Amino acid sequence: MKNLLAARLTWPVVALAALLLLNFVLQPNFFSIRVQDGHLYGSLIDIVRNGAPTVLVALGMTLVIATRGLDLSVGSIVAIAGAVACSILASSGSEANVPVVIVAVAAALAAALVLGAWNGFLVAVVGIPPIVATLILMTAGRGLALLITQGQIVTVSSAAYRVIGAGFALGLPVSILIAAVIYAAAALLTRKTALGMLIDAVGVNPIASRIAGVPVKGINWSVYAFSGLCAGVAGLMISSNVTAADSNSAGLWIELDAILAVVIGGTPVGGGRFSLSGTLVGAFIIQTLTATAYTAGIAPGVMLVLKAIVVAAVCVMQAPRVRSRAQRRVPSRPRAGVRS
Amino acid sequence: MSGAGPNGLRRLPKRRHLSWTVSLGLLIVLFIFGAIRFPGFVSGQVVLDLFVDNAYLIVLAVGMTFVVISGGLDLSVGSVLGLSTVIAAALLRAHWSPGAVIIVVLLVGSALGLLVGLGIHYLSIQPFVATLISMFFARGLCYVLSPDSIAISDPFFLGMAQAQLPVGFGLEVSPSVPVALLVVLAGVLVLHWTMFGRTVYAVGNGGRAASLMGVPVARTVVLVYVISGFCAALAGILFSFYTLSGYSLTGVGLELDTIAAVVIGGTVLSGGSGYLWGSILGVLVLGTVNALITFDGTLGTWWSKIIAGALLLVFVLVQRLVLRRRRADSGGSKPEEPGARARAWASDVGRGGLRDG
Numbered sequence: 001m002k003n004l005l006a007a008r009l010t011w012p013v014v015a016l017a018a019l020l021l022l023n024f025v026l027q028p029n030f031f032s033i034r035v036q037d038g039h040l041y042g043s044l045i046d047i048v049r050n051g052a053p054t055v056l057v058a059l060g061m062t063l064v065i066a067t068r069g070l071d072l073s074v075g076s077i078v079a080i081a082g083a084v085a086c087s088i089l090a091s092s093g094s095e096a097n098v099p100v101v102i103v104a105v106a107a108a109l110a111a112a113l114v115l116g117a118w119n120g121f122l123v124a125v126v127g128i129p130p131i132v133a134t135l136i137l138m139t140a141g142r143g144l145a146l147l148i149t150q151g152q153i154v155t156v157s158s159a160a161y162r163v164i165g166a167g168f169a170l171g172l173p174v175s176i177l178i179a180a181v182i183y184a185a186a187a188l189l190t191r192k193t194a195l196g197m198l199i200d201a202v203g204v205n206p207i208a209s210r211i212a213g214v215p216v217k218g219i220n221w222s223v224y225a226f227s228g229l230c231a232g233v234a235g236l237m238i239s240s241n242v243t244a245a246d247s248n249s250a251g252l253w254i255e256l257d258a259i260l261a262v263v264i265g266g267t268p269v270g271g272g273r274f275s276l277s278g279t280l281v282g283a284f285i286i287q288t289l290t291a292t293a294y295t296a297g298i299a300p301g302v303m304l305v306l307k308a309i310v311v312a313a314v315c316v317m318q319a320p321r322v323r324s325r326a327q328r329r330v331p332s333r334p335r336a337g338v339r340s
Numbered sequence: 341m342s343g344a345g346p347n348g349l350r351r352l353p354k355r356r357h358l359s360w361t362v363s364l365g366l367l368i369v370l371f372i373f374g375a376i377r378f379p380g381f382v383s384g385q386v387v388l389d390l391f392v393d394n395a396y397l398i399v400l401a402v403g404m405t406f407v408v409i410s411g412g413l414d415l416s417v418g419s420v421l422g423l424s425t426v427i428a429a430a431l432l433r434a435h436w437s438p439g440a441v442i443i444v445v446l447l448v449g450s451a452l453g454l455l456v457g458l459g460i461h462y463l464s465i466q467p468f469v470a471t472l473i474s475m476f477f478a479r480g481l482c483y484v485l486s487p488d489s490i491a492i493s494d495p496f497f498l499g500m501a502q503a504q505l506p507v508g509f510g511l512e513v514s515p516s517v518p519v520a521l522l523v524v525l526a527g528v529l530v531l532h533w534t535m536f537g538r539t540v541y542a543v544g545n546g547g548r549a550a551s552l553m554g555v556p557v558a559r560t561v562v563l564v565y566v567i568s569g570f571c572a573a574l575a576g577i578l579f580s581f582y583t584l585s586g587y588s589l590t591g592v593g594l595e596l597d598t599i600a601a602v603v604i605g606g607t608v609l610s611g612g613s614g615y616l617w618g619s620i621l622g623v624l625v626l627g628t629v630n631a632l633i634t635f636d637g638t639l640g641t642w643w644s645k646i647i648a649g650a651l652l653l654v655f656v657l658v659q660r661l662v663l664r665r666r667r668a669d670s671g672g673s674k675p676e677e678p679g680a681r682a683r684a685w686a687s688d689v690g691r692g693g694l695r696d697g
Contacts, residue, residue: 131468139596140649146642256476301483308477315465
């Protein structure tokens with residue numbers, strides 16, 4: 001089991017190391033981290049900070065994919081969370097006021113949680129296929145975000161709100177700390193309690209799980225709610241970082257990054273056996289790739305194509321296993337052993 | 341759940357028609373509402389403009405109907421439409437002849453559909469995931485070709501944009517409408533009158549059963565996605581007649597409108613049941629909603645997305661209800677049927693034993 005886990009993480013880690021090395025070749029001062037006013041600065045810190053929203057969204061997505069689902073609506077929830085927070089701040093008249101910021105943040109997170117729970121309701125209770133259920137919110141959600149901001153880009157100038165995406169605490173960017181806390185909480189909850197195993201079980205075989213007494217509905221419901229909440233926090237980070245809510249482009253294509261991070265991290269697209277550490281490595285690979293493309297002057301569009309090709313490649317790599325195992329179980333084992 | 345009995349069984353075919361009957365009623369209600377609220381809403385030209393403004397959506401819906409009946413879902417149509425407008429505009433800017441441009445665009449769309457179909461069938465990638473990859477891929481290609489909007493100044497495209505065909509009574513339509521109607525006609529012929537059409541239904545009703553019966557499942561699945569890709573590319577050309585430009589963000593979120601139109605038209609999302617002309621009805625419902633929003637003038641354009649999402653949701657719920665009843669009627673209490681829906685996201689029981697470790 002340990003060997004297997006190591007094998008699953010080996011390639012993503014190697015890829016990440018290779019990318020970092022490439023960056024070091026491109027920019028020799030890539031690994032240098034300097035301290036300025038008690039804050040840490042450097043390319044690596046930037047990558048981790050800019051990657052924090054992706055890590056969060058991918059974290060929620062990992063659990064959703066682990067239950068055989070898919071959450072396409074995360075990008076829209078990112079936009080809605082930013083729109084809610086910024087609209088409240090802008091209309092309050094006293095946006096520098098810390099309690100007002102707390103209210104705005106709480107309202108945005110509540111909205112994100114409700115939307116996530118709504119997805120969960122449609123999937124777990126009503127029984128709509130996850131893609132369709134979240135597709136509705138993916139497109140209609142952008143409409144909702146535009147409705148909240150009335151089609152405008154709402155800018156705010158609250159210093160307190162800016163802390164979430166651009167502030168520092170303990171020498172580190174606040175967004176990194178927030179992401180780390182949520183990640184640690186999720187890891188503890190899924191790995192130190194039975195929750196992780198139950199989620200695996202739902203993904204591996206929902207029918208058997210239900211018969212075995214696993215609360216399938218409740219688990220489905222909560223993973224979507226959690227995914228919504230993560231997207232909400234990510235939305236706050238993104239809008240706080242640019243001190244504005246842009247309903248059209250905030251979180252656009254972030255679902256691709258999240259799915260990519262999950263898939264690279266070794267969580268199977270078909271559900272079950274998720275790997276949170278794999279997702280973390282996957283998210284950093286994507287963020288490093290984005291940063292590399294930026295320094296190398298590659299257009300963002302090319303990145304979108306590349307990412308799509310990578311997801312396709314990983315899916316294809318997973319496919320022969322599925323096929324050979326679907327045909328007959330016995331000969332599949334040695335082949336899988338050879339592969340990993 | 342207690343409606344099992346001869347009476348319940350006899351009512352079955354009626355339930356199959358429930359969804360589109362509701363849509364027709366909705367369309368009539370929308371028109372009555374428009375007639376009361378806005379003088380001049382119910383006129384021949386407004387009705388014809390529904391077809392003019394939504395010609396591309398009709399073509400998309402035809403392709404999507406094939407996919408949905410076969411038990412799949414094509415999320416890439418909006419991106420392929422956008423890619424088609426960008427390719428068309430870029431090639432026209434490079435002074436290609438319009439005929440060649442149209443052929444290239446249609447080939448690219450069909451080829452993308454072919455790749456998706458092959459991926460789904462031969463690599464057993466989940467249909468949703470395969471079309472999702474295709475969606476991102478096509479959108480990325482748009483940005484690669486041109487992040488900025490390209491204006492189309494080709495005389496043929498200009499001519500198609502400006503031409504008005506008289507249909508009598510002083511009313512006119514653009515050339516896109518006959519093209520769209522031809523696609524509908526071809527679609528109806530293929531889906532309802534050919535062997536291939538029947539196999540699409542058979543595959544949607546249960547891939548394994550169909551394949552045991554000797555239905556060529558592989559060919560059907562691949563062809564269905566080729567048809568969808570072709571329709572998306574053709575819709576892209578109609579769209580570029582309509583806007584005379586190619587832009588990388590064209591058609592973002594259009595997959596929702598298309599799926600909504602198909603579902604509103606009574607095609608069941610789990611596959612195996614539905615009519616092509618129902619999807620046209622769905623397009624008209626969405627088109628009427630958009631026309632009402634335009635007539636009102638004070639509502640933001642975002643309302644059209646929200647309403648499309650809401651309508652999709654309502655009709656999906658109606659379908660769930662009907663399906664649940666039907667299942668209760670036929671005496672089966674299992675939540676899984678051997679259908680494509682089960683294949684795609686619910687059943688696949690064997691997978692439990694497939695994991696290593």
